[in-house]
Amino acid sequence: MLIYAFRDARGVWYGDPDAAIHGLRPRRGVLTLPPTAPGQDQGPFDGQQVEVLYAACDAEASQTSYQLDDGHSIVATCHVHELLSPAYQRVLTAPAAARNAATVRLEVSDSDRRYSLHADRLADGRVEITVVACTPDGVIRGELTGELDTADLAEVGRLIASVPTASATKAAPPVTARAPAKATRHGQRWTPETIAYLKEHHRAGKSPAQLAEELGRSEKSIRWKLHALKLAPYPSDLVPEPRTPAEPEVPKAYSVESKRQLHPNAYKPWDPEDEHRLAERCAQGASLSELSQEFGRNEGAIASRLLKIQAEGPAADDAWDYGG
Known part of the structure; x- marks a missing residue:
């Protein structure tokens, strides 16, 4: 039995609430965390009371157990322990002047890397963020994009800061799953x-x-x-599983400019009008390939946006093959 997820007083879940468990239902408990000890830095959940989920699952177990309020002592997964441990508390913040702007653009660099951040405030207190890491001459080495509630930025910063650094390894290409037979109502809206x-x-x-x-x-x-x-x-x-290539391959370098030669709108923020038109074209039966050509973005970006806006249509169903 492992604690694999927990929820704070605001109702926000942490850990792996969608983890595959063995059994019909997980068990629930209440965990009151002790306050910060004198002389120690405050952890993100010190002194709080959280609701935990625990069950038999295949997640990696830590060497630390937590005593629930009912007296049961349950071992936590490594992921949950990292979140509850006071050692993981660093927060990524932007300068004070940037935090009040509708659009934030930040860039830092060192001898062999340049990092840029583009953030746009959206409606309902949300923000869309794109982070790109590249070499000084513009060759992209990594990218991260997504949308968050501004209230969650501090917690996400703590999670990112808690990731241990390691030597870079080449990501294995995903296995392409065989497409199932098309249904007669493929992509039709659920009533x-x-x-x-x-x-x-x-x-x-x-x-x-x-x-x-x-x-x-x-x-x-x-x-x-x-x-x-x-x-x-x-x-x-x-979800396609990664596989190890038969022979190591040298990673292909690419830049923003080279990607935009194939997809003119790569890395550009989505406009509400584009999202509305994307949902309409998806509902009309356009495929991922057709939408990629029409909107000037790669199929992965199209798939991610279709899932985000909860579009209906064949392309939205196929978007799950990209890890949705």
Whole structure:
């Protein structure tokens, strides 16, 4: 039994709340963390009371156990222990003048790296961030992009700062999963009636394959929907697994300029009008390849945006193959 996730007083989950567990339901408990000891730096959750989830799972176990308020002592996963440990508390912050701006652009560099950050404030207190690491001559070595609630920036900064540094290794290419047979309603929007039918007949014992045939959808779509409804575990077997290449290959260098020769809008922020048009084209049945050419972005960027805006259509279903 391992503590694999916990929730703070604001209702925010940490750790791995979607981890695959052995059993029907995880167990819940309450953990009151001690306050910061005199002379020590304050940890992010010191003195707080959190709700924990624990179960038998395959996550890596730490060597530290936590005593719950009911007296049970449960070992935490390495991920959870890193979050609860007072040693992980560094926060990444921007200068004070930049924090009040609608758009923030920051850049730092050293002898062999240049790092740039572009952040745009969005509606409802959210911010879209793009970070690019490249060599002094513009060859990209890494990139990170996404959208967050501004209230979560400090916690995400702590998580990033807690990642141990290691020697760089080449990422293995993903295994391309064989595409399932197209369903007669592939990409069609879920209605309240179809969701009710899915819940009722899943609880009656019908398999995803049977439900896929009855609802005219792919089995993959059924399994993802059951997971979204919290009726089935995370379908990790549908996400392509990495594989080790037979022979080491030299990483290919690329730059922002070279990527924009293929995809003119690479690394550019999405406009609300573009997102609206993307959702419309997806609903009309356009494929990922067609959307990539139309919007001037690579298929991975298109897939990420389709999942973010919860688009409906064949391309949105195929977007899960990119690790969604």
